[in-house]
Amino acid sequence: MSLFAIISNFRIQDGLDILFLTVVAYHLFVWFQGTKALKALIGLLILGAVFTMAKTWGLFLTTWMFQFMWQILIILIVVLFQSEIRQVLEKVNPLQRLGFRRLATPGGWVSGFAGGVFELAREKTGALIIIQRWDKVNEYVTEGQRLEADATPEVLQAIFQKESPIHDGALVLKQGQIVEVACYLPLTPAEGLPREWGTRHRAALGLSERCDAWVVIVSEERGEVSLAREGQLQPVPTPQDLSTLVREASAPAGPAHEGWKERMRFHLTHRWRTKLITFGLVSLLWLILAGQQNFDAKVTVPVEIKHLPEQMEIVKPLNAQVTITVRGLRKDASTLEKENVYAEINASGAYPGEMVFPITRHMIQLPDDRVQLLDINPPEVTFTFKEKGVKKEVQNQSSQ
Numbered sequence: 001m002s003l004f005a006i007i008s009n010f011r012i013q014d015g016l017d018i019l020f021l022t023v024v025a026y027h028l029f030v031w032f033q034g035t036k037a038l039k040a041l042i043g044l045l046i047l048g049a050v051f052t053m054a055k056t057w058g059l060f061l062t063t064w065m066f067q068f069m070w071q072i073l074i075i076l077i078v079v080l081f082q083s084e085i086r087q088v089l090e091k092v093n094p095l096q097r098l099g100f101r102r103l104a105t106p107g108g109w110v111s112g113f114a115g116g117v118f119e120l121a122r123e124k125t126g127a128l129i130i131i132q133r134w135d136k137v138n139e140y141v142t143e144g145q146r147l148e149a150d151a152t153p154e155v156l157q158a159i160f161q162k163e164s165p166i167h168d169g170a171l172v173l174k175q176g177q178i179v180e181v182a183c184y185l186p187l188t189p190a191e192g193l194p195r196e197w198g199t200r201h202r203a204a205l206g207l208s209e210r211c212d213a214w215v216v217i218v219s220e221e222r223g224e225v226s227l228a229r230e231g232q233l234q235p236v237p238t239p240q241d242l243s244t245l246v247r248e249a250s251a252p253a254g255p256a257h258e259g260w261k262e263r264m265r266f267h268l269t270h271r272w273r274t275k276l277i278t279f280g281l282v283s284l285l286w287l288i289l290a291g292q293q294n295f296d297a298k299v300t301v302p303v304e305i306k307h308l309p310e311q312m313e314i315v316k317p318l319n320a321q322v323t324i325t326v327r328g329l330r331k332d333a334s335t336l337e338k339e340n341v342y343a344e345i346n347a348s349g350a351y352p353g354e355m356v357f358p359i360t361r362h363m364i365q366l367p368d369d370r371v372q373l374l375d376i377n378p379p380e381v382t383f384t385f386k387e388k389g390v391k392k393e394v395q396n397q398s399s400q
């Protein structure tokens with residue numbers, strides 16, 4: 001297989017194919033990073049590489065065993081990682097990516113809310129507060145109690161004090177209003193988290209991994225305030241910092257806030273090393289598998305005249321060509337060139353004047369039979385012949 005021939009036939013469709021798979025692979029890595037599912041995916045990739053090598057080297061028994069195992073593995077993957085698969089499907093939100101979301105503009109409640117949170121931290125009163133953004137959190141939380149109230153410091157104190165029957169669980173904040181309390185959140189499956197992070201931190205990360213909600217955590221042991229978003233946890237040192245983050249979480253999101261150039265620059269530079277490695281691996285995979293792809297190729301080939309009588313010569317065309325369309329595996333179809341493909345015409349019956357020669361399948365000489373001839377254009381070629389020396393004799397007679 002000629003690698004250069006495959007690259008030289010690179011099409012726009014191939015570029016889109018690599019780009020799309022790079023985006024999918026990158027998001028899969030980001031979503032599964034640090035989870036048991038990522039380790040399973042790496043293991044499956046290794047098994048896939050072993051299967052490919054076994055098939056390439058002709059290891060019959062190993063290939064047969066892997067083909068049998070894949071059927072069982074697919075069922076095991078669906079059963080063991082159904083929650084992760086659901087997360088991936090839920091993350092695919094085209095409206096969110098296109099920038100059509102709109103959130104309520106934050107009002108004057110933010111400063112009071114931030115002050116109330118840090119008052120809880122000073123008293124070392126544990127709290128978990130969900131700031132609902134575009135995605136609805138109802139399907140991720142359980143056992144919540146409906147409550148409508150303003151997010152004032154007094155209300156926060158009343159809810160999260162240890163004597164309160166609704167202090168255990170999370171509070172849901174929507175557009176500056178408390179809408180639900182005593183909610184239980186899904187824990188993150190991520191491993192390797194700091195030991196000092198308790199159930200609140202794991203619950204906050206678990207929800208932020210599944211939707212775009214931001215979660216404020218007040219540590220009961222250390223009296224620290226943190227914020228979980230997009231599966232990441234960051235400390236919040238001051239009420240002013242929390243106010244800024246809450247305003248950012250509640251700010252209208254859409255194209256009006258930043259131009260397409262800024263968004264494009266962010267998407268290209270954010271975690272660029274991971275994106276570059278993903279692009280390289282996908283491109284390498286494409287090069288390995290591209291040769292097995294069904295491929296249509298057009299080749300312009302010369303028309304060669306065979307068995308032309310000695311007394312005859314061609315007047316025109318002197319360099320006849322036809323364009324053929326072939327189909328086959330890319331590793332075969334992409335290697336066809338003028339040097340190894342030509343059309344052969346038997347001109348043993350040539351006579352002076354014009355002659356039309358249909359170009360049929362048996363006239364096209366291909367290097368092998370692994371490609372299928374689909375079309376010949378033009379389907380016929382017209383040649384003009386004359387006898388050698390006729391023109392010279394005519395000129396001599398004219399001069400006499």
